[in-house]
Amino acid sequence: MQLGGCEVSVKPAAAGNRRKLKFTTELTLLIAYVAMIIAFSILSPYFLSIRNFMNIGLSASITGITATGMTLVLLMGGLDLSVGSIIALVGIIMAVLMKGGTSVPAVVLVGLVVGLISGLINGLFITKVKINPLITTLSTMAIYRGITFVSTDGLSVLISNKSFSFFGRSFILGIPVAVIIMLILYVFFAYLLRYTKFGRKVYAVGGNPEASRLSGINVDRIRLMAYTISGLTAAVSGIILASQTGTGLPNAGTGMELNAIAAAILGGTSLAGGKGNIAGTLLGVLILSTLSNGLTLLNVPSFYQMIAQGAVLLIAVTLDVIRGGGYK
Secondary structure (H helix, E strand, C coil): EEECCCCCCHHHHHHHHHHHHHHHHHHHHHHHHHHHHHHHHHHCCCCCCCCHCCCCCHHHHHHHHHHHHHHHHHHHCCCCCCHHHHHHHHHHHHHHHHHHHCCCCHEEEEEEEHHHHHHHHHHHHHCCCCCHHHHHHHHHHHHHHHHHHHHHHCCCCCCCCCCHHHHHHHHEEEHHHHHHHHHHHHHHHHHHHCCHHHHHHHHHHCCHHHHHHHCCCCHHHHHHHHHHHHHHHHHHHHHHHHHCCCCCCCCCCCCHHHHHHHHHHHCCCCCCCCCCCCHHHHHHHHHHHHHHHHHCCCCCCCHHHHHHHHHHHHHHHHHHHHHHHCCC
């Protein structure tokens, strides 16, 4: 196989092992998810219903959409802790604009642009200033969140425009619009990562950035694009969340970055980069959302739910260590 003018050989056995590992990971997650559904169905009479699964879908849509961009960043060997703050920032800006009479299409466009610019800022500091992704996005997480509180004095902003509720509370053929948007994005990202040059370059950069650079790949450009896309998907989540709540909340999206990371890692994406797929992330999202829903139906206090979610994140990272080696 030719890569940047260099001849690279791929051993069939190695490729077969990677396919086997991918299949095993996804199959294990699917079995775990089915077992979880069975367990909650036995424990709660309210779990196994169409209405409850709609609720799970609506809950999963926010984390799921955010996790698409996060998966892209993780595959590239990066990290984005600012996505939750971007969700809040987008929601507040849209709420303020609609309060001033701006039309819904214009507000949605502004929200997407805000997310795109926020992700672009992250990418520029990482690729041009060469600041570590963890430090960069930790800093912008605080900055973006701070802007939402400063601009509203920490108060929520009501969204009175009824037509804006379409994104978060409407249905098409009985399926929530938010779920449809999430599934469209997953299909798009699955195609992007598997069948495009950009997707192949993401895996290459995540696997070995130096070798990718020597083979002619513009590593900084790929990283910049990945962080920009992550900001954009966070903006989509911000639009849907604001539509669901009918309010711009300065504390919206708190902890969303950890949920998105946990879903991606649980789905087989490696923290070291270069390994993973978007289908696994979707399964990870469904597991986390179903777990939260089931515990709520069983009247488990929220503090214990936090412990359960933290345990899932730790298990996900442990699985990643088992797959690819631990901290050295």
